[in-house]
Amino acid sequence: MRIGEGLVQVSTTAPTRSTARLRRVLLSPRAARITAPLAFLVAWQLIAPLIPSRILPMPAEVLEAMIEQAREGTLVEAFSVSLTRLAVGFAFALAVGGVLGLAMGMSARIEALLHDFVVVGLTFPYLIWGLLVAMWFGFEGQGPVIVVFIAGLPYVMLNTAEGVRDVSKELRDMAAAYEVPAGRVLRHLVLPSLSPFFFASLRYGLANGWKGLVLAEVFAATSGAGYVINEMREYGHFAGVVGFALYFALFSIAVERLVFGRLSRWVFRWRPSATKVRPAETIQ
Amino acid sequence: MAVVKVRNLRKVFVGLDRSIVALDGVSFEASGHAFVSIVGPSGCGKSTLLNILAGIETPTSGSVDITEDGRRARVGYVFQAPRLLPWRSVIDNMLFVQRDRSEGVRERAERYLEMVGLADSQKAYPAQLSGGMQQRVGIARAFSIEPDALLMDEPFSHLDAITARGLRRELYSMWVETKKMVLFVTHDVGEAVELSNRIVILARGGKLRQDLAVDLPFPRDPADDQVALMKADVLRRFEELDLIAT
Amino acid sequence: MATQTARPSIARLLPGLARRPEPKTSRHLGWRLAGYVLFVGTWQLLGTYVFEPFILPAPTKVLQDMWSILLSGDFWPAFFATTKHLAIGFVLAYLLGTAIGIAMGRSAYWDGFFRDYVMLTLTTPGLIFALICVMIFGLSSLAPIVAIVLTSFPHVTVNVVEGVRAVPSELMDMATAYGVNRRTQLRHIVLPAVAPFLFTAVRYGFAIAWKITALTELFGGADGVGIQIRVRFELFKTSGVLAWAFFLIGLALITERLILQRLERRFFRWRPKAFG
Numbered sequence: 164m165r166i167g168e169g170l171v172q173v174s175t176t177a178p179t180r181s182t183a184r185l186r187r188v189l190l191s192p193r194a195a196r197i198t199a200p201l202a203f204l205v206a207w208q209l210i211a212p213l214i215p216s217r218i219l220p221m222p223a224e225v226l227e228a229m230i231e232q233a234r235e236g237t238l239v240e241a242f243s244v245s246l247t248r249l250a251v252g253f254a255f256a257l258a259v260g261g262v263l264g265l266a267m268g269m270s271a272r273i274e275a276l277l278h279d280f281v282v283v284g285l286t287f288p289y290l291i292w293g294l295l296v297a298m299w300f301g302f303e304g305q306g307p308v309i310v311v312f313i314a315g316l317p318y319v320m321l322n323t324a325e326g327v328r329d330v331s332k333e334l335r336d337m338a339a340a341y342e343v344p345a346g347r348v349l350r351h352l353v354l355p356s357l358s359p360f361f362f363a364s365l366r367y368g369l370a371n372g373w374k375g376l377v378l379a380e381v382f383a384a385t386s387g388a389g390y391v392i393n394e395m396r397e398y399g400h401f402a403g404v405v406g407f408a409l410y411f412a413l414f415s416i417a418v419e420r421l422v423f424g425r426l427s428r429w430v431f432r433w434r435p436s437a438t439k440v441r442p443a444e445t446i447q
Numbered sequence: 448m449a450v451v452k453v454r455n456l457r458k459v460f461v462g463l464d465r466s467i468v469a470l471d472g473v474s475f476e477a478s479g480h481a482f483v484s485i486v487g488p489s490g491c492g493k494s495t496l497l498n499i500l501a502g503i504e505t506p507t508s509g510s511v512d513i514t515e516d517g518r519r520a521r522v523g524y525v526f527q528a529p530r531l532l533p534w535r536s537v538i539d540n541m542l543f544v545q546r547d548r549s550e551g552v553r554e555r556a557e558r559y560l561e562m563v564g565l566a567d568s569q570k571a572y573p574a575q576l577s578g579g580m581q582q583r584v585g586i587a588r589a590f591s592i593e594p595d596a597l598l599m600d601e602p603f604s605h606l607d608a609i610t611a612r613g614l615r616r617e618l619y620s621m622w623v624e625t626k627k628m629v630l631f632v633t634h635d636v637g638e639a640v641e642l643s644n645r646i647v648i649l650a651r652g653g654k655l656r657q658d659l660a661v662d663l664p665f666p667r668d669p670a671d672d673q674v675a676l677m678k679a680d681v682l683r684r685f686e687e688l689d690l691i692a693t
Numbered sequence: 694m695a696t697q698t699a700r701p702s703i704a705r706l707l708p709g710l711a712r713r714p715e716p717k718t719s720r721h722l723g724w725r726l727a728g729y730v731l732f733v734g735t736w737q738l739l740g741t742y743v744f745e746p747f748i749l750p751a752p753t754k755v756l757q758d759m760w761s762i763l764l765s766g767d768f769w770p771a772f773f774a775t776t777k778h779l780a781i782g783f784v785l786a787y788l789l790g791t792a793i794g795i796a797m798g799r800s801a802y803w804d805g806f807f808r809d810y811v812m813l814t815l816t817t818p819g820l821i822f823a824l825i826c827v828m829i830f831g832l833s834s835l836a837p838i839v840a841i842v843l844t845s846f847p848h849v850t851v852n853v854v855e856g857v858r859a860v861p862s863e864l865m866d867m868a869t870a871y872g873v874n875r876r877t878q879l880r881h882i883v884l885p886a887v888a889p890f891l892f893t894a895v896r897y898g899f900a901i902a903w904k905i906t907a908l909t910e911l912f913g914g915a916d917g918v919g920i921q922i923r924v925r926f927e928l929f930k931t932s933g934v935l936a937w938a939f940f941l942i943g944l945a946l947i948t949e950r951l952i953l954q955r956l957e958r959r960f961f962r963w964r965p966k967a968f969g
Contacts, residue, residue: 198806290908
């Protein structure tokens with residue numbers, strides 16, 4: 164740094180300094196996160212009048228609809244029904260998927276048996292499941308629950324199998340050398356080692372279960388978030404549709420930030436904050 | 448008194464297109480308050496021998512016995528890396544390997560942590576400790592089960608020279624105090640000469656080539672002339688046996 | 694024979710844990726086939742003897758339906774319509790996703806700007822996009838195309854961002870130190886580094902695209918496979934629904950395997966295999 168370099172700043176006149184600072188703040192990534200939704204709103208406000216108003220509602224109309232949905236309990240009722248179905252379906256997916264995933268991780272034969280089903284399960288369109296359960300179960304609530312199960316299962320299986328395979332060989336050998344009883348190995352070695360994978364199965368299984376659920380509710384239910392938003396569309400409540408869609412978006416953000424952020428910090432509290440380089444063991 | 452008998456031990460690893468002979472007819476015996484170093488270049492089968500002694504691997508042929516008064520000996524193993532459960536505290540790691548969970552066991556574990564100077568860190572998680580400290584926990588853990596014999600696989604090779612030196616001294620005093628047999632694998636000849644009363648040399652391809660007694664008086668100072676001479680002698684034997692790549 | 698008085702290892706008490714890395718799918722072929730046979734066999738039995746055809750049609754019935762659909766003349770127009778929607782939508786999604794991905798990868802500002810959009814569109818159910826696009830664009834081809842763009846671009850973006858971040862800056866610094874010009878750097882360092890991610894982006898983006906195409910067509914398209922599925926659904930023709938579903942899945946699989954994987958393999962012939 165050259166002598167006098169720092170002094171240049173001091174000699175600038177006050178207004179220029181603060182506008183420079185303002186520009187810096189506005190152009191920062193933090194500001195960008197706020198600018199983005201604002202830009203979206205502005206664009207929406209400008210484009211909507213260009214399309215016949217009945218089709219793309221104005222932001223103000225949508226806001227009104229959203230307030231109404233909140234006030235009349237439509238929102239809470241629809242989401243609680245859906246979330247209950249999600250919980251039930253996913254609980255089954257965890258139970259069955261956990262056992263199957265464990266088996267897959269432990270036996271290459273079972274892995275061979277089930278691998279392709281997992282792949283199919285991952286890629287099969289939820290639309291078809293939704294239609295099928297509608298034809299099989301009509302409008303009772305089981306259809307959507309079953310779709311949650313089907314959608315979440317492959318993710319649970321995949322991640323559990325991966326977790327079992329991932330249990331450190333070094334630690335297993337250590338436990339073997341010390342003749343640690345199997346129960347203790349399971350409790351203190353295998354299960355804690357599985358927790359990041361369990362977490363992944365929760366995250367992906369629930370996310371996909373949710374997607375399958377709301378779609379299935381359109382065809383195979385008379386309540387729930389998916390059913391409600393489709394109903395509104397069929398009755399032409401377009402502002403309501405967009406409003407409800409925004410509630411879906413807000414729900415995603417809330418879950419992502421609050422639930423998974425907090426949860427992952429608690430689960431991994433023993434991890435070192437900086438990645439430490441562990442010496443790899445040489446093979447002799 | 449612990450007794451180790453290795454007879455004609457052979458271990459072959461079979462791969463997809465080739466097989467590797469890790470140990471080729473190794474035989475030796477040791478007993479009592481011995482400190483035996485198993486020395487050799489990389490790939491000579493030293494760790495494999497230790498793994499078979501610990502029961503982690505099975506021999507292809509030949510036999511291996513570690514006994515204490517006729518019954519199977521209990522063995523403590525210290526690995527190159529500390530191999531601590533990262534999600535459990537230091538004291539829980541110690542308790543994980545104990546035979547039972549009765550009253551005095553926790554106190555005993557704490558006592559061994561004290562011996563390596565880590566009694567204050569018992570509630571810490573491994574990630575909060577330095578590499579040297581983690582390895583000391585590993586050593587304390589091995590001693591704390593009060594085994595009949597100790598197996599150590601290059602326990603100091605990943606530590607810096609200063610920490611390793613301190614740990615060697617600690618290991619020596621623990622060996623003297625507990626009077627257990629120690630089987631110590633290393634590629635560092637100086638370390639072997641400093642610590643052991645017997646050196647077994649393994650060559651590449653898993654053959655036992657030499658079995659030397661180290662008669663220097665204990666405790667040994669690594670800077671001592673006698674120790675240096677012994678080290679030079681062993682290294683010369685390596686060269687004679689064509690064990691060092693020129 | 695080995696005699697050993699050493700302890701039985703835990704590795705043998707829990708045998709499965711003794712094995713390790715990725716199981717090769719070529720082994721245990723017998724078990725793999727057994728899985729298929731079991732599945733199709735059970736389905737055939739249930740469909741023929743246990744359930745009515747409008748509940749669970751047997752696989753043979755579904756195949757029959759597929760054949761008659763092919764012969765009927767319904768197939769090709771629907772197939773072409775869906776392919777058209779998919780092609781246009783996906784190309785647009787890919788271009789948009791790549792542009793945004795590059796911007797996000799290189800500039801912290803744009804990363805902050807687009808980050809929430811990407812996350813939202815990734816986690817919001819496709820149903821929402823399908824309904825809104827149908828609502829706005831009505832019975833036209835625009836509905837599925839826009840829906841594809843909106844749902845598919847974030848998958849492309851996420852992978853492109855990773856690709857941009859993977860460009861080894863040390864190599865670029867080295868090249869600059871040797872006086873290598875910008876263009877050559879781009880061609881020999883940046884492109885090979887980003888290319889695999891560009892392909893992954895295609896794969897993930899496409900996987901979403903074909904599903905949303907069918908979904909949007911079902912709700913409000915004028916033509917396409919989605920409409921055909923809906924018609925069968927409303928007539929409670931389970932077999933027809935499954936028949937068209939298999940056509941759809943078949944189309945997706947063929948595209949993925951024959952076209953995309955082939956392209957990828959040709960481009961990446963030089964890469965060393967992971968387990969060699």
